[in-house]
Amino acid sequence: MLKLLQRAGQALFEPLRAILDRGFGPALNPLNSLGALTIYFFWIVLVSGIWLFIFFKTSVSGAYESVEYLTHEQWYLGGVMRSLHRYASDAAIITLALHMLKEFVYDRHRGNRWFSWVTGVPLLWLTIPLGITGYWLVWDQLAWYVALTSAELLDWLPIFSESMARNFLSSDVLSDRFFTLMAFLHLIGLPLFLVFGIWLHVLRINGPRINPPRALMAGSLVAMTVLSIAYPALSQGEVDMTQVPESLGLDWYYLLVYPLLKAWSPGWVWGLLTGVSLLLCMVPWIPPQKAQAVAEVDLDNCNGCQRCADDCPFSAITMMERSDGKAYESEAVVDPSLCLSCGLCVGSCPTATPFRRHTALSPGIDMPDLSASMLRERLLEVSEKLQGHRRVIVFTCQDNARAIKIRSKLNDNETAAVDIICAAQLPPSFIDFILSRKLADAVVLAGCAGGNCQYRFGVEWTEQRIARERDPRLRKRVDADRIALAWLEPWSNHGDTSAVVAALRESLPQPEAVATLPERDSGRSKPWKIPVTAVAYALFAVLVGWLSVWPRFQLINEGQAMVSVSFSHAGQRIGECRRLTQQELDKLPPNMRKLDDCPRQRLPVRVVFSSDDNMLYEAVLQPSGFWNDGESSVYRRLALPAGKKRLFIGMIDSSRSEGFDYSLEQEIDLMPGQHLVVNFDGTQQKFIFKQE
Numbered sequence: 141m142l143k144l145l146q147r148a149g150q151a152l153f154e155p156l157r158a159i160l161d162r163g164f165g166p167a168l169n170p171l172n173s174l175g176a177l178t179i180y181f182f183w184i185v186l187v188s189g190i191w192l193f194i195f196f197k198t199s200v201s202g203a204y205e206s207v208e209y210l211t212h213e214q215w216y217l218g219g220v221m222r223s224l225h226r227y228a229s230d231a232a233i234i235t236l237a238l239h240m241l242k243e244f245v246y247d248r249h250r251g252n253r254w255f256s257w258v259t260g261v262p263l264l265w266l267t268i269p270l271g272i273t274g275y276w277l278v279w280d281q282l283a284w285y286v287a288l289t290s291a292e293l294l295d296w297l298p299i300f301s302e303s304m305a306r307n308f309l310s311s312d313v314l315s316d317r318f319f320t321l322m323a324f325l326h327l328i329g330l331p332l333f334l335v336f337g338i339w340l341h342v343l344r345i346n347g348p349r350i351n352p353p354r355a356l357m358a359g360s361l362v363a364m365t366v367l368s369i370a371y372p373a374l375s376q377g378e379v380d381m382t383q384v385p386e387s388l389g390l391d392w393y394y395l396l397v398y399p400l401l402k403a404w405s406p407g408w409v410w411g412l413l414t415g416v417s418l419l420l421c422m423v424p425w426i427p428p429q430k431a432q433a434v435a436e437v438d439l440d441n442c443n444g445c446q447r448c449a450d451d452c453p454f455s456a457i458t459m460m461e462r463s464d465g466k467a468y469e470s471e472a473v474v475d476p477s478l479c480l481s482c483g484l485c486v487g488s489c490p491t492a493t494p495f496r497r498h499t500a501l502s503p504g505i506d507m508p509d510l511s512a513s514m515l516r517e518r519l520l521e522v523s524e525k526l527q528g529h530r531r532v533i534v535f536t537c538q539d540n541a542r543a544i545k546i547r548s549k550l551n552d553n554e555t556a557a558v559d560i561i562c563a564a565q566l567p568p569s570f571i572d573f574i575l576s577r578k579l580a581d582a583v584v585l586a587g588c589a590g591g592n593c594q595y596r597f598g599v600e601w602t603e604q605r606i607a608r609e610r611d612p613r614l615r616k617r618v619d620a621d622r623i624a625l626a627w628l629e630p631w632s633n634h635g636d637t638s639a640v641v642a643a644l645r646e647s648l649p650q651p652e653a654v655a656t657l658p659e660r661d662s663g664r665s666k667p668w669k670i671p672v673t674a675v676a677y678a679l680f681a682v683l684v685g686w687l688s689v690w691p692r693f694q695l696i697n698e699g700q701a702m703v704s705v706s707f708s709h710a711g712q713r714i715g716e717c718r719r720l721t722q723q724e725l726d727k728l729p730p731n732m733r734k735l736d737d738c739p740r741q742r743l744p745v746r747v748v749f750s751s752d753d754n755m756l757y758e759a760v761l762q763p764s765g766f767w768n769d770g771e772s773s774v775y776r777r778l779a780l781p782a783g784k785k786r787l788f789i790g791m792i793d794s795s796r797s798e799g800f801d802y803s804l805e806q807e808i809d810l811m812p813g814q815h816l817v818v819n820f821d822g823t824q825q826k827f828i829f830k831q832e
């Protein structure tokens with residue numbers, strides 16, 4: 141099932157990767173920098189946010205005006221900054237979603253990678269509220285809807301005894317304190333947690349790529365700026381709480397679940413969010429993965445050179461004080477809970493040399509399941525079967541799907557495919573060994589497409605080692621013309637696989653020089669480079685702008701009005717108070733002498749609300765408080781067809797079984813789009829239908 145899902149996901153990613161590679165080339169392919177691009181968009185959000193904050197007024201009356209001033213009066217800078225702020229936030233959600241999906245479909249979330257995956261989930265919970273609080277601050281009609289719906293969601297949680305949504309029903313209740321709280325959360329609280337969260341997220345990764353390549357940064361900024369100028373972000377009308385907009389331009393990136401509240405109760409929405417989050421947290425263990433043998437250090441052969449620790453992509457190796465009394469300063473120690481069994485450390489260990497033909501090949505660090513010694517035996521074995529003068533040994537990565545496909549077709553009299561965990565597991569001395577001992581005439585290292593290495597640095601380290609730029613380097617005496625690196629680019633597998641194999645074999649007698657790396661650079665020189673890049677940026681900008689307001693969300697249907705029933709009222713006490721006798725009073729400590737002994741608990745409050753005898757809302761509301769001694773809280777938002785209505789609200793706060801303790805019946809002509817609030821005035825002890 142997992143494999144099926146992953147293959148389906150790869151089938152979506154690979155064509156996209158192939159197209160983008162043609163324009164950007166593997167090094168700049170945005171799909172190889174999704175996490176870094178998300179961080180970069182956060183940077184744009186931060187810088188533009190600082191500009192907005194300088195002009196923003198954190199008050200009910202000032203917020204909308206100050207944003208309008210920036211948008212229209214200062215459109216050339218403030219307006220662009222506002223749009224950049226919104227669009228970069230939206231772009232971050234796209235790259236974040238793709239980042240998550242990519243890690244999943246390429247199986248980079250399981251085993252010891254679970255940590256990065258699981259710490260990614262709270263980042264979602266921080267990013268989305270960060271956007272939501274931002275929408276709140278603009279205080280336009282969308283902000284009102286966001287505030288009201290967010291409060292309705294929060295009201296469901298047993299945090300507040302009073303309804304929070306009530307604060308957004310009429311302007312006389314709303315206070316500036318909400319804006320101060322939102323501004324604090326949006327500008328300081330959530331961003332601080334996000335920075336901490338990202339730090340934790342990449343903690344186990346050696347040299348995490350937190351910055352995308354510069355060209356990609358520049359291109360993304362230009363794309364977002366062009367979008368901001370061409371299609372500026374606008375407010376959606378000033379808030380008038382007596383009116384309800386029929387529809388709203390919703391930012392689907394951040395507010396995706398809000399429309400669910402039209403059909404679902406907040407409890408179901410919370411259930412969905414919690415369920416999805418828990419499922420996401422469990423994904424690395426579904427189904428449980430067989431434990432892989434991790435790298436093992438052999439102290440007798442480790443000289444403490446630190447290369448393995450530098451090259452390990454997952455920070456699994458630490459250099460510790462020497463424990464065996466040898467003259468070296470340090471020794472490599474592998475943390476099994478971090479090791480991903482990629483074998484890159486074997487490729488970097490100078491002691492992993494196959495030339496020791498008559499002594500055991502036991503490097504300082506090795507992979508128990510595919511050791512350097514096993515590799516040498518396998519090479520000797522396959523070389524004996526090779527014939528002719530164009531004998532080629534092709535190293536293919538174990539788990540690379542494309543490599544697996546071509547592997548079976550490679551083996552013939554002249555060609556032999558040998559499995560390794562990752563291209564970078566092969567120490568360069570093995571290539572020297574193959575060519576100098578005439579085990580083959582050429583060597584091909586076939587691995588993952590550039591930038592998308594399963595083990596992050598496999599491609600990079602291999603290229604650098606073969607190009608003699610990184611230790612352990614390929615020795616100078618080795619003829620580079622006999623080595624080819626074949627990073628299996630996605631498009632190489634499109635169409636006829638056998639044609640790919642044939643082309644690969646054809647190139648083997650005269651393998652390409654490493655320095656030219658034709659497979660990796662070919663995309664850049666093609667004529668479609670600029671058009672593909674431009675179209676990719678344009679489509680990305682269109683996607684960002686489009687879903688940030690479209691499709692519009694129908695808040696109420698045409699010709700409908702909205703009615704909110706909202707008040708708090710304490711039910712009567714469950715029994716009569718009893719006057720204490722003097723004797724009883726004397727027994728009590730002086731500070732606890734109350735004349736009356738009243739039962740603490742209160743009765744539930746029963747409420748009915750109807751229109752022309754049609755029951756719209758009926759509820760029995762329990763008292764709040766630990767001792768059931770607080771007020772009962774009533775809150776319900778309803779959409780009603782406009783027109784003349786005979787509205788009735790009745791409430792029972794006693795133990796009576798017939799009639800109502802309080803009620804109001806009134807004929808009201810509801811206008812389309814009108815917002816009517818049904819309130820209970822605690823001072824005057826009567827109901828009010830509040831229309832203004």
Ligand code: HEM
Nearest residue numbers: 175176178179240243248249256257260261263348349350
């Ligand atoms: C604010 C949101 C996020 C940001 C900024 C972010 C950023 C990053 C960065 C910079 C890396 C290192 C990439 C590298 O150097 O190879 C990374 C790795 C990773 N991220 Fe995220 N990430 C975010 C959210 C998520 C989420 C939501 C998930 C999944 C639930 C996730 C899963 C992973 C995994 C599994 C890795 C490790 C990949 C590996 O070991 O090769 N990330 N992330």
Ligand code: SF4
Nearest residue numbers: 452479480482483485
């Ligand atoms: S196999 Fe080696 S390089 Fe790979 S994670 Fe384990 S210790 Fe690090």
Ligand code: SF4
Nearest residue numbers: 442445446448489504
């Ligand atoms: S690369 Fe090899 S020799 Fe160097 S520290 Fe690591 S295990 Fe020891």
